[in-house]
Amino acid sequence: MASALRVQVSPSAWIKPLNSISTITTTEPGLIVVFISNGPGELTTWVKPLAEDLHRSLSIRPYEPNAFISLSLVLVPCPNATGNEKEVATSWKLFDKVTAAKDFWSVLINPKKFGYWPPKGIVVFLGGDQFWSVLLSARLKYKNITYAEWIARWPFWNDRIAAMSPKVKQRLPKKLKQRCVVVGDLMADIKKESKNSAPLPQGKWVAILPGSKKAKLSIGIPFFLEVADLLSQKNQDYNFLIPLAPTTNIEEIYYFSSPKNAIAREYNSKVKQIELPNKLCPWKILVTESGTKLHLIEKHPAYDFISQCELAITTIGANTSELGSLGIPMIVVVPTQHLNVMEAWDGFLGILARLPILKYFLGLLIGLWRMRRKKFMAWPNIAANRMIVPERIGKITPKDIANEANEWLNSPRRLQGQREDLRSLRGKAGAIKLMAKEIINLISMVN
Numbered sequence: 549m550a551s552a553l554r555v556q557v558s559p560s561a562w563i564k565p566l567n568s569i570s571t572i573t574t575t576e577p578g579l580i581v582v583f584i585s586n587g588p589g590e591l592t593t594w595v596k597p598l599a600e601d602l603h604r605s606l607s608i609r610p611y612e613p614n615a616f617i618s619l620s621l622v623l624v625p626c627p628n629a630t631g632n633e634k635e636v637a638t639s640w641k642l643f644d645k646v647t648a649a650k651d652f653w654s655v656l657i658n659p660k661k662f663g664y665w666p667p668k669g670i671v672v673f674l675g676g677d678q679f680w681s682v683l684l685s686a687r688l689k690y691k692n693i694t695y696a697e698w699i700a701r702w703p704f705w706n707d708r709i710a711a712m713s714p715k716v717k718q719r720l721p722k723k724l725k726q727r728c729v730v731v732g733d734l735m736a737d738i739k740k741e742s743k744n745s746a747p748l749p750q751g752k753w754v755a756i757l758p759g760s761k762k763a764k765l766s767i768g769i770p771f772f773l774e775v776a777d778l779l780s781q782k783n784q785d786y787n788f789l790i791p792l793a794p795t796t797n798i799e800e801i802y803y804f805s806s807p808k809n810a811i812a813r814e815y816n817s818k819v820k821q822i823e824l825p826n827k828l829c830p831w832k833i834l835v836t837e838s839g840t841k842l843h844l845i846e847k848h849p850a851y852d853f854i855s856q857c858e859l860a861i862t863t864i865g866a867n868t869s870e871l872g873s874l875g876i877p878m879i880v881v882v883p884t885q886h887l888n889v890m891e892a893w894d895g896f897l898g899i900l901a902r903l904p905i906l907k908y909f910l911g912l913l914i915g916l917w918r919m920r921r922k923k924f925m926a927w928p929n930i931a932a933n934r935m936i937v938p939e940r941i942g943k944i945t946p947k948d949i950a951n952e953a954n955e956w957l958n959s960p961r962r963l964q965g966q967r968e969d970l971r972s973l974r975g976k977a978g979a980i981k982l983m984a985k986e987i988i989n990l991i992s993m994v995n
Contacts, residue, residue: 576666577609577616577618577644577664577666578666578668579618580617580618580665580670581602581618581619581620581987581991582620582672582684583595583598583619583620583621583674584622584624584673584674584680584681585621585622585633586623586676587633588636589849590674590675590676592848593849594734595621595674596642598980598984599619599621599640599642599643600642601980602988603619605984605988606988609644610641610642610643610644619642619643619644620646620647621646622647622652622655622684623648623652624649624652624676624677624680625652625680626676634646634647634648645662652680655684656683665688668994668995669688669690670690670692670693670990670994671691671692672694672987673692673695674695678694678700678701679701682705682706685705691990691993691994692706692707692708693706693710693987693990694706694709695712695734696709696711696712697734698716698927698930699719700716703727704724706727707990708727708729708986708990709724709727709729710731710986711729711731711975712974712975713730713732713973713975714730715931715973716728716730731979732976732978732979733873733974733975733976733977735870736974736977736979746852748787748853751785751786752783752787753786753787753788753789753856753857753858754776754779754788754859754953754957755788755789755790755791755854755860755862755871756772756775756788756789756842756860756861756862757790757791757860757861757863758771759793759863759865760796760865760867762800764863765801765804766804766809767863768804769805769809770817772861772946773819773840773842774815774946775946775950776840776842777836777838777946778950779950779954780838780839781838782954783954783957786957787841788842789842789843789850789853789857790834790843790845791849791854792846798832798834798844801819801834802822805817805819815946817836817946818837819834819836819837820837821835822834822844829843849870851870851874854871854874854876855875855876858957859876859878859879859953859956859963860876860877861879861881861949861953862881863882864925864939866927868926869927869928871970872927872928872973872974873974875970876970877937878926878937879937879953880925880926880938880939880940881940881941881944881949882925882939882940883944884941884942925939925941928970928973932969932973936966936969937970940952
């Protein structure tokens with residue numbers, strides 16, 4: 549009886565405003581929507597809002613236990629993940645099941661080990677390596693839709709592509725453009741909400757983003773603390789905040805700024821104390837020995853505070869994409885003089901740093917590689933294929949970055965120009981609803 553009911557249900561019956569599917573009882577779902585994602589940023593800004601919108605539009609488990617459609621989340625391996633993504637996502641109670649990143653290969657090899665998978669389904673890519681969603685959809689024989697923020701990497705294996713901006717669609721082969729629809733920027737609505745947050749105290753605010761992984765923090769903490777000290781000497785009206793990544797804590801800030809971190813011995817700035825929150829300030833404040841105060845934002849994501857900053861000083865990584873989505877001008881910093889630590893980095897830098905002889909010419913190699921191939925390392929530059937945000941890579945000093953940051957902070961027109969360039973790369977708001985609509989359309993095609 550249950551299987552007969554599944555065949556007879558039309559897509560319109562899934563839409564809540566037309567008819568609630570809760571009147572149809574099934575022991576197992578007849579169709580599943582599987583979100584693929586990786587780290588905390590994607591979960592908070594893409595996965596959660598989209599899941600909430602789908603629950604508002606459709607009758608889906610687990611909100612409605614007997615619904616025809618189930619919503620699940622499969623986490624995939626990611627070097628920037630915290631390890632507690634499954635617990636966080638499960639606490640939202642939006643998904644029928646959540647599988648951890650460490651179990652991804654087991655899901656591919658033996659999906660039945662992780663519960664029932666209906667014969668029909670859709671895999672939705674929302675973060676990580678796009679190849680993971682291609683693999684999972686092929687293994688489960690489900691349709692695939694990829695949200696492409698900058699580029700669709702496997703378009704021939706995507707049934708649908710939801711693009712952040714027209715630039716993504718333009719890069720596709722001509723015969724595949726019909727698979728792509730421009731939905732806009734999934735982070736745009738988050739950005740819009742951040743404008744309603746409590747304002748920061750008066751002054752020019754600078755966001756310091758030293759990284760989230762230990763390899764980056766060991767360089768970033770001592771380097772960026774000295775940048776903050778030098779900037780503060782130039783102008784006492786500069787204020788600083790450090791949005792702590794979920795993978796980091798205050799104890800690590802202490803450690804990497806102390807003599808226990810060999811790299812910290814090469815820099816002058818040290819942590820004097822951490823002031824606890826009080827009536828005047830709701831955050832902990834890191835105070836350097838020079839008296840510079842850096843506000844530690846432990847809330848994640850901290851977009852509502854970062855969006856109020858004049859400038860961000862950051863290292864390479866996904867944070868350059870997040871800053872770009874918020875329209876925050878930035879200086880991207882990669883000091884290549886600490887080769888022993890850079891061996892632990894990801895990507896091209898990590899590969900070069902591991903080479904026995906060539907690693908000693910790392911700065912030169914990177915410069916030649918970038919000039920010859922016109923390659924960039926910050927996501928806004930990669931997307932635009934031109935230099936929008938400055939990338940300072942090589943044997944650079946905190947003094948170099950402090951001087952440049954001071955010039956930017958005293959050039960409102962330059963800051964505004966970079967903001968406009970960053971905004972031009974992003975899609976329009978309202979992408980959550982359009983993305984949900986694309987998923988619903990694909991559901992209709994599947995059934």
